[in-house]
Amino acid sequence: MPDEKMIVEISCFEVWRRISDYVDDDVESDLKARLTYHFARCKDCKALLDGTRNVVALMGDEQTFELPAGASQRITASLEQRIAADHEAAG
């Protein structure tokens, strides 16, 4: 972490442009320091950051898009049937 006195402050607009990259830890180190500095002092941008992280966490959670009960068996059964039919058709 660079000396805070050396950090050039950036605007909320600039923060919003890079907030997703920040969440992915995909920002250059000096910009990262500026963003971190900004988030520590701007509660609005911090709220946006938390919300963005929540979206990523929700989307990435296996429970969010899990297979409904019985779906796996139905998909397997249908696929087996179609492959068998295809096999017969192909001779």
Add this chain to the structure above:
Amino acid sequence: MIDEYPNRELIESGQEDALIGQSVSPLAQVPASSPPTGGRATDVTHRSHTPGTPGEEAVRNELVLIERILAGEKELFMELVRPYQKVVYSMAVSIVKSDNDAEDISQEALFKAFKNLSQFRGECKFSTWIIQITLNEARHRIRKKQRAAENSMDGGFENEEGDYVPIDLADWREIPSETLQRKELRNALHQAISDLKPIYRDVLVLRDIQHLSVAETSGLLTISEASVKTRLLRARLQVRDALAPGFDGCWNSGSTSYRRVRPF
């Protein structure tokens, strides 16, 4: 490695079903020298684990299985794709929202994978190949249902410089994992994703649900890595806009003072 995404042949060979909805952008030329995935700082934070992604040995087994299937042991196909059912289904349901449609798409995509297996040459991950087929299938379904771009909405708005401006700056902190059990939150998330314009939705789904890297997403959608990042930013913020304020009805619009806005 000339083409990391050999399934593009399937797309370019005019096989309509696999092609439907493929968006072509002026930035569509993927650099053939896209960096290999996995080693970037981008991907180490929350992408270290991709559900259903096999290790090296499993990949070798997979290639052996594929050879045997192509040589005629077609019944082995089920064994090959069993680990990917969740991947395929989550891909489908995140795009079409309806469980029934997602199931149909999963079946169709897996059958297409079977029919086109000879076109897979192991130059990209098998999971990536399957994901692309599923994406195309889901797009095809959406097109058939005529739920195209005109029905989708924009979340925030752009200022004159084209920057994204969030709808609100409501506070939305930790999500306790038990809230995922709540169907309403999942439904709201599905709704928010399906309200996105397809160009944003596709990037969001590939990056944040399927955990593909920026490079893989760029290759699969044939857009630049810079576009992947800007679209992902937009998509995440729009979904946040849709979920953060007043999900539980206690959003106090028209006022600058926010009440408790977390949905729990």
